[in-house]
Amino acid sequence: MARTRKLWFKVGDTIVYPGYGVGLVQDIRERQMGDTQRVFCVLLFKDSTGESKVLIPLDNIEEVGLRPLSTKRGVEEALTYLGEGEPEILPSWKDRFAQHGSMLASGDLMSVVRVLKALWILNNKKPLSFREKKMYQKALGLIVAEACEVKVTSRETMEQEILRRLSPAT
Numbered sequence: 001m002a003r004t005r006k007l008w009f010k011v012g013d014t015i016v017y018p019g020y021g022v023g024l025v026q027d028i029r030e031r032q033m034g035d036t037q038r039v040f041c042v043l044l045f046k047d048s049t050g051e052s053k054v055l056i057p058l059d060n061i062e063e064v065g066l067r068p069l070s071t072k073r074g075v076e077e078a079l080t081y082l083g084e085g086e087p088e089i090l091p092s093w094k095d096r097f098a099q100h101g102s103m104l105a106s107g108d109l110m111s112v113v114r115v116l117k118a119l120w121i122l123n124n125k126k127p128l129s130f131r132e133k134k135m136y137q138k139a140l141g142l143i144v145a146e147a148c149e150v151k152v153t154s155r156e157t158m159e160q161e162i163l164r165r166l167s168p169a170t
Contacts, residue, residue, distance in 0.1 A: 026043065026044040065105075079113075
């Protein structure tokens with residue numbers, strides 16, 4: 001199998017794909033695409049609704065933002081921020097939605113935590129719009145998936161911990 005560079009992950013590793021969450025590297029495989037032979041990373045995602053696979057061309061892994069799981073310290077800093085942090089909350093719904101969308105797309109754990117905290121605060125002032133509710137659920141799901149993987153605990157336990165840490169913020 002032809003590879004142009006050394007990979008920082010291997011089959012069996014758990015990594016983060018921004019926007020999708022935590023996935024298992026199931027395979028590295030070649031596929032013929034027209035006249036070109038390309039190498040793909042096959043990521044397996046599992047959630048309460050089932051499994052899905054995503055193929056990412058290895059020459060695009062930097063562009064899509066694949067990254068290793070956060071460290072235990074990084075997760076603890078993110079969880080601490082939920083109780084103590086002060087997120088920037090833009091007054092304009094349109095600007096806020098755009099900012100939060102790019103923060104989620106970055107895949108950076110602290111950015112996702114900032115989105116969740118801001119939306120939590122806003123929701124306690126007035127109900128979120130349909131789109132912001134969906135964004136809140138996505139942010140919560142992304143944080144839960146990564147934090148429970150790093151802290152080796154169940155999704156339910158991690159979601160309860162996150163909501164408990166957010167509660168003083170109301």
